[in-house]
Each structure stands twice: as C-alpha cells, then as structure tokens.
Amino acid sequence: MAAPGLMRAWCALVLLLAAWAASAGTLPIHSGHVAPGAHAQDDAHAEWRPVSLPDHWGRMRRSGVWTYRIDLGPCPAAPAGCRQAGPTGLAIPRAGSRLELWVNGHLAAAFGSVRDTGPQAGEEHSLHPIWVDISPALLRPQGNELRIVVSGGRGLLPGLSRIYWGPAAEVRPLHLARERVVVGGSVAVAWLSAMFGAAGLTAALAARRSVRPAAWLFTLCAFMWSARELMRLSLDLPGLTFEPRFAGMSLALGFTVLCGALLLLRLLQMHRRWQPPVAAAMGLVGLVLAWAYLGGRADGQRLLQWLQAVQVLATLTAPAAFWHWWRQRNPANAWLAAGCIGISGLGVIDTWRLYLTSDPMGYEHLRLTSYMAIWLLIAISAAAFIRINRAMHLEAVHKQELEREVQAQRVELEALHARERERVAATAVDAERTRIMRDMHDGLGSQLVGLLSTVQSGDYTREELAREVREAIDQLRLTIDTLEPLGDDLSSLLGQLRFRLEPRLRRVGIRLDWQVGELPGGERLGAHGLASLQRLLFEVFSNVIKHARASLVTVYAAHQGWNDANQIVIADDGCGFDPQAAHAGRGLENMRERARQMGARLEITAADGAGTRVSLLIGSPEAA
Template identity: 30%
Template sequence: MHFSWRFLGLVALLLCAWACQAQVPPRLHPELPATRAGEQARTAELAVTALSREDLKAWWAALRRIDGSNAALPAALLPPEEAQAWRQVDLPDIRQRAISTDFSGPAEYQMRWYRFRYRAPDDRWPTSVALYSPKVVGMATAVLVRTEAGWRPIYDNQAGAREQWVRPLWALIPGALTALHEGQDMEIVLAVPVHRKGFYTVTTAWLGAREDLEPMVERRWALQIGVPQATGLTLVVLALFSITLWWRRRQEPAYLLFTLASLAWLVRNLHYHLDMPRSLNALDWFWWLTHASMSWVMLLTFMFALRFVPTRYRRFERFGLGFVVVTGLLTLPTWGRFYDTVVAQHLANGIVGLLGTGFMLRVAWQARSRELWAIVIALVIGLGLGVHDLGLLAGWGWPEHIYLMPFSTLIIVASFLYAVRSRYLGALNQVEQANEHLALRLSEQSRQLSAQHEQLREAERQQALLLERQRLMQDMHDGLGSSLLSAMVAVEQGRMEQSVVVEVLRECVDDLRLVIDSLEPVGHDLVSLLATMRYRLAKRLQGSGLVMEWDVQDLPPLSWLEPPDALHVLRLLQEALNNVLKHARAQRVRIATRDLGDRIEIRVEDDGQGFDMASARKGRGLRNQVKRVQRLGGTLHVDSSPGLGTRLSLRLPVSKVEDCSGGGVSGLPPKAPDGQGGA
C-alpha cells in the first residue's frame, strides 16, 4: 500500500495537538477540606431535592427577578441546610443517557446541588474569584454563593441552557461578595436541575482568581467553539471554489459532490454558529436537521471518494441514498412519542459510517489508489472521533474531553485536498507525457517528411534532367541533326560545293554553341545572355562583311528566365541574324534593347533590300518562331519594305503572372512561301 507519509505526519501532528489541548490536569488529593486557589476540585458535596414542574418554573422565574447583590431566593428553593442531606461525591458525576422516553411519574425533576469550599491563598485574597467547569450537561444551571445575608445567585444560564452542553461554565464572583469571606472558606453551590430519569454530566471544577483560570477557559473555548467556527467558514470558501469548478467542468461530478459534502458539514455544525431555538418544537427540528445531515455528510464523502477509482459502484450509491432518505424520514421529530428519535438518528449515522467505511476499505484495497487510501484513512480516523463524541454524548466516558468530530472535518478535507492535488499533478504528468510523445511523433514525422522531401527533390531533379535531355535531343534533332543530315546526303550525292558545306558546318557549330550557352546559369540576366550571343556570332558577322551596332542597355532581371527559355530567345535572335546574312544583302545590322516598364524590347534592324510584306509567305522557320514566342509569353513584330531594310521587335514580359499563351507574330500575312520572308 502506497500513500503519502506527509499526510500521515499531518494527521499525527493534529492528533498530538488535540491530545495536548484536551489533557486533564493531574488529580488532587480528594480529602482536602477546601479547594485552594487555582486547584481542581475532584470532589464536591452533593444534595438532591425533588422538584415538580411548577417548582422548577418558580425557580427560574425567581432567578430572573433577582438583583444578585441584594435580593434573596425563596427559602423553599435554597440548598438544604441539614448536614445529613449532603454527601460527598466524586467528580465527574455522570448519568448515562437512557433509551426510554418514559419520564412520567411524581416529582418529575430533581435539583442537584454541588457544594464547593474555596480557600484563598494565605498571602492574598483575590479581588475576583471565578468558578470554571469544562462541561455541565443538564437544564439551565445556576451558581450561588453563601453570604452573611444568605445565598446569593451570581450566575444564571437560562439564556444559554441549550448550548451549555458544548460551552464551558464560567461564573465570576463579584468582589463585593468575596470581601465578605476574606479570611474564611467560601461556600459555592452549583445548582443543576435535571429530569428524574434524564441524563446529566457535571465535570470537575476549578476555583481561583479570574486571571489564573481565564487562559484555561479561552483555550477550551478556542478548541471547542473557535475551531469548528473557523472550519465552517473554510468549508464555505471551499464549497464556493468547488462549485465554480463544477460549473465550468460539469462532466466531472466530483466537484459537485465536494460542494454538497461541504454544505452538509456546515449544516451539521450549525450549533457552533447559531444560538439554538428557544421553542422546544423548533429545537427538536433543529436537532433533527443537524443529526440527519451527518448521514448525508458521510454518504457524499463516500461518493466523492469513489470518483478516484475507474469503476462506478452505482448499487452502493443507490442503496446509500435510499437508506439515508428512509432513516431521515423515520427519525422525524413527529415520531418522538414512540421512541427517542435522537438515539435512532445516531444509530442510523453509525450504520452509515460503519458500513460505508468498511466498503471503502474494500474498494481501496482492490484499487490500490493512493488518493483513495488517503481519504479512507481520514474516514477511519473520522469514524473513531465520531465514536468518541457519541460516547461523550451518551455519558459512556471521557466526560471532560472536547468534542473531536469538528477536527475530523479538517482531516477529511485535508485528504480531499491531497486527493485533488494528486489528481491534478497526475493530470499534469499525463499532459507532459502526452506532449513528449507528441514531440517524438512530430520529430519522427518531420524526419520522414524530410526524407520524403529529399526523395521528391531527387525525383524532380531527375525529371528535370530527363525533360532537359529530351528537349535538347529534340532541338538538336530538328536543328543541328537535320542540317548535318541534309549536308551529308548532299555531299554523298556530289550536289553541294565545298564552300556551301563549310557554311553549313559553321552554322551547325554556331547552333551547337548556342545550345551549350543556354545550359549555363544566366541568373535571370538577359543582357549577359545577349553578350554571350554577340561573342559567339561576332566573327561570323564580320566575316560576311556586316557591321554590328550594339546598343544594349541595362534591363531588369527576368524572374522566369531559365535555360530552356534562354535557348528560345537565342534561337529567335539567331534566326533573325541568319535571315540578315542570307537574304537581306545588308551592310549594317543593329541590335538594341529598351525597358518598357512591365516589358522589355529587343530590336534587330538591318539596312538591307527588305521585302514586300504583302507578297511574303510564312515558311517553316517563321512557324518555329511563332511557337517560341508563344512559349516565352511575348510578342514578335516584323516590319519591312523593299529597299528600306527590315526591323524585328521582340517584346518579353518582365514577370509572368499567369500563363501567357497569346503571344505571336504581327506584321505578316497569314500565308507565305517557304524560304521567303523573315527578319
């Protein structure tokens, strides 16, 4: 079994503190004739007189009318003067509670007179003497002091009679009365009216100076009243906090059960916060409410604890709800004429506590949950404290102990908080583990994606190489290969002169160089591409007697200009220059560029013989130019006149927003013979 040793240490510390606070001072010698200042009286002289209901009412009425300093009580209601009426009795004096409710008969009530003799210290007489008794259970008690004028009442508890079972008796003897007894023993009588068959408890008493006894009273008041009141306020705060959590997370009923259990605890301890009703009927209902709420406290605590195990014990919860409801109805004050409903309610609470705690022990043993074990241990401790208080109420023992059940509230709430804390930390650990697991999965997926990305890039590179190879092969087959094949056939048949063969081979070499130049990275720079073409074709143009005028200006980079596009541009300009060399009979050729904003323009102009555009025909070369221009997304314009030379204008976009397939050639008729026309 694993559980929190810190929790057990806290419980042990609280139990030690309570034991120290409730510790009874050592016994004094019972044969002392009088109690000295500040000593505990373990014996008293007892006299018992019979009272009728009318006598008891007259006693209380006389006490209410008396001014304690001057007036005197009626002689019939004074302590007996006969020596034989008094006998020595050991304190505490207890009669256990009887189950029977048959209190009928003559002389229904008794007045129990407890006489103490107080002896002041030899060195000083206290200015204010006090009587302190931890607990007096009975009807409204009174304290009388013998003076030279007779017995004088100094304390009447009719206003707080219903709370005196839990509040210590504290009676101050005025200085005017103590002065009368200076130098002699003071006689003090504690009058406790009880029913003839009723239960009562009178514990030991302390007599002495007020300043000596007051710390004892304050300590007991703090333990017996202050702690339960503070606990009640703590429960209110915890209930409000828990209900707010449940309102936000209604799928978790544990928070609602914690709230209901806290409120039931508060109802159970109402007598620590409120003065009890003065009406007997209202008092019966008040006691029924506070006693019956104890069963609800235990049941709600069990239901809350079961939320820390995965299994739902619905049969146990339904049986518990039914039992608590039925016993609550059977112990209503209306059944008081048949049996003692308070005893029946305590019996029902005991059954709920014993059976429920036993069931929780079995569940905790099976579940092996530290949180549940902490709550079960707290329940066992609370059950033991409840048995202690039940024995205290019934008069079975420990008469001077304080009621410990309020302290069980602290222990059980501490176990609740420990369980909630453990669950919260467990949830955090689960979240952290889930985050770590997700991080590992994300890392693994990232690694897989990186590997797939590399594979995809490799596949794209291979695809690009394949497409480029196919493009080069197609271009060389249509251009260089076709020219070489035609020249080879012509040479074999003897139809081509050597000079023509040399010219064809030179064109093939220039064509091959253009293909090689197009493979070089151009960095989207069209000017560098044109400069490379000038370098390749300059010697050939000079050898043909042409003068090249170079008017190329700086141009913006073309983001779309890649090696395939560069080859198309070079092919277009090569075709234009070949036409100048073969057909134009020109002396000069001018290559110029300019920036038109969203487009750039390349112009090739010659001063040759020109041609009539109306009679020119489109050949295969011009159709190839049209295809290349369309692929580049540009436009090609040709303008020529006989004797005025030819001007070719190629306009290309700076950036391609979308596929520009509408490019073409303007300035020529739709039909032209092969081999004629051109730039």
C-alpha cells in the same frame, strides 16, 4: 496565524492532562436531583428524582425547563469561615442550552434566559465549557446547595455534565485547559480548512477543464467547513441571535457533506449524471427548511432531521470507496478509502457516545465531528498528490518513449531524405542529359544535317557554306552556354545572347536596336525555364537571320509593375510571313511549347511584307 492556532490546540491538550493531574484533590460531582420546571428558590410542586451526571437530555428525550439540585457540602476553602477564604469556582465542561446557577437561593450566574423561549431568549452554551466565580458571600460554612435551571428546548446538545467545585486555584486550570482544546481546535480547523480552500481555488482556476469540477467541489468543502467552525466559535458572542448561526452551521455541514460525497464519487470514478441533480435537490430542501426555521414556521428539529438524512446518504460512499480500493489497490484509492472510513468512524463514535452507549460520560467527551472534514481534506489531498505524482512520472516515461520514437523517425527520415536526394539528383542528371541531347539534335544536329546535304548536293557557294558552318558553331556555343549557371538575372541572359548574336547580325547587314531594362523575378523560372527561354530567343534570332531579310531588329525588354511581369519583344522590319502557312507551323509550334513549359504567354504578329513581332510575357498570372 496558523502556527499559533495549531500550537494552541496541542498545548491545550497537554495542559488539560496536566490540569487534571494538578487537581487530583478536586473531585467532580456525579449525582444530584432533578425536577421539571424552574425551581430556583422554592420546592413548591417540585417532583425531585435522583439523577446521575452527566445527564444527556437527548438520550432521556427530555426537553423544556428542568432544575438540578446538587448538595455542594461545606465550603471547600475554609469550612470555619467562607468569607475569609480564597476565591471559589465552578467548572462545567458542558451544559445547556441556557442555564441559571443559584447558590443557596441567590443567583450566581446566568447564561441566557431560561424563561423566555422567543428569538432573543439567549444563546447556545452547550458547545463551550462554562466557568463561574462563586462569591464567598454566597457560601455557608457547613452546607451549600447549588441549583441549576436548564432550558434545552432549542439546544444542540441539551443537558448537564459533571460539575467541578472547589478552590479556583485548583478548578480553574481544568476549565482553561478544556476551553483551549475546544477553542484552539476550532481555530486550527477553521484555519486549515481555509488554507485547503485557498489551495483548491488556485487549482480550480489553473487546472484544465476536466479537473475543474473536482477542484471546485474541494474548494467548496474546505470553505464551507471553515465557515462552520467560525460560526461555532461565535455562538457565545453577545448581541448575536442563535437562529441564523444555528441554521448557518447546519447548512454549512450539510453542504460540506454533499460536496464531499460528490467529490469522493468523482475521484473514485463512480460519478453518474443523476448524482449532482440529487445533491442539488437535497441542498435546496435544506435551504427551504432553514428559511422556514428563521421565519418561525418550523422548528430546528426539521433542519436536524434533514442534516441526518444527508449524513446517512453520504455515509454510503464509505463502502463504495472501500470496494473500489479492494478492486484497484493503489495508494491513492487507499487514501480515499481511509478518508471515507475515517470520517464515517468519527461520526459513528460521536453518535455512539451521545445516543447509543450506556456510558453517561459520552455527553462530556469532546466531539470529533469538527475534525471530520480535515481528515477528509487530508485524505483527498494525499490521493490527489499521489495521482499527480504518478501522472508526472507517466508523462516523463511517455516523454522519453516519444523522444526515442522521434529519434528513430528522425534517423529514418534522414535516410529517406538522403535516398530522395540521390533519386532527385539522378533524375536531374537524366533530365539534363535528355535536354542536352534534344538541344543538340534540334539545334546542332539539324544544322549539321543541313550542312551535309548542302555539301553533298554540290550546289553552294563559299559564302553559303561559311554561313552554315557559323550557324553550327553558334548552335554549339548556345548548347555550351546552357550548361553554365545562368543565375536568376534575365538581363544577363539577354546580354549573353547579344554577345553571341550581334556580330553575326552585323555580318549579314542587320542593325540591332537594344532597349533592355532591369528584369527582376528570374528566380521564378528556374534553371530549366531559363534554358528554355534562351533556346526560344535564339530560335527567334535564327529565323530573323535566315528568313526575314531585315535591316533592323529591335529588342525591347521591361518590367511591368502593375502585374509584376516581364515583357520581351523582338521586332524586325523584314519581309514577314503568313503564320497560317504550312511551312511555318512546325517552328511556331516548338516556340509555343517552350513558352508553355516556362509558364509564359507568346504572341507572334506577322504579315507578308510587314515584318514580324514576337512578344513574350513572363511571370503574369494571365500567362500561366
């Protein structure tokens, strides 16, 4: 639909020029006489006065009903016999609002009722060109008189333009060319405005929150102007009253101007909080006046005055836009300034032609107001495109800068991580070295010191000496075992202890009852925790061998599903001991310290003559 509308407008302009060139022999009528009142058939009480055409009533402050008397001269087709002549016609570029055409005292055509001033009196015809076929039966061979009765009380542009009179083959192309320009231009403007509105609606729904107000204002401007042009095209449709369409056109124009002004101020970063309420108040005034006009309580002049006030206030954005561009010269602001100045210029040109200039041809010229919104929408779209393109460019630049910074940070973090790994490895080596030294000091070292004291005292047997040496060897093997990876399997750790200690238990006459199940969750202890557990359990078995004088040691280990913990119990049937005795305090304290480091709970139950029970709960929240 778009391409035909646009092409029709341009082709019509070309046809208009071609039609004028082809009808060089058809001269327009520039003068006549005019009298107030309706004098279609008689001159009684007619006060005729000369008039030049075009005749714009707005400049002459004329209203009501007036009659034009124009001398057409002889029949242009065949002065010798008009009835045998070809078709004749009248082309009137602009007239209205309502009119009747009388040729030689006979009604040739009527556009609305010039005598009825009620709501159904007729429609506005001043926006579209008028064509009238003149019947040869109405013409005289020598002299012909045309009378045009015009009623312009409600009209947008009341008056009468020049009249083109002659053979239809010469005059009709002029009418068709102008009609195509007027109608085709309105169709193209309505379509383009609707397309701009659809694009604005898409942007309003998809844009981020800060951009949505401008997108909605743009959408309202476009759709309002499209609606105005569609109502303008429907003015000549039969059966539709003028009042609602006139009110709708006025409101659409006023709302478009208000939304456009708010949009420009927002894009120029000159919007203030008081501006939307003021615009809303002015829009409300327009709605009230339109309601009063439709209800017959006010005339159309009030609505036109409101529209003029809105346009005057909105025109003030033009110098603001120019000043903003002058201070911040960039392509986007230049487009906005051009848009403001352009629409203001188009409005000034129309106002100058219709009301200010002395050239009467201003009434007949095509009005440029219809193209104001298109120019504004194009300017805003161009400015928005430039800003979006610039924002995308800045985003790309910032993205590159961010990538460079991230790369630099990555290199720095990798270097820092490498240094941290080296520090952690060195700390781990130091901690492991310290642990080995402590284990050798507390285990093998103390065992060797005891062995040395026994040898130096000379009070020993071979069995006692062999036992001390075997304990020293076991301590050495335990230290070596802690250097090997234990994995995260507690069952394997207990199995390794059994492999080391069961032969020794048998040598001293202690039987081992092994009740060990699957023990998951060893990974929660870590390597250091597993080594501490191994050392703690070895110390328990060493105490049993040295001090318990037991015949049976029971090892019970199982996983408790209700609290996701592992329990290890070592019980003997030996002599037991008093946990509160002074000589037992140091060993028990070491065992409790190791359990605390693992996050486990240690319970020791013992009594003289009742054996000893050591319980270790690993992985329970209650143990932490």
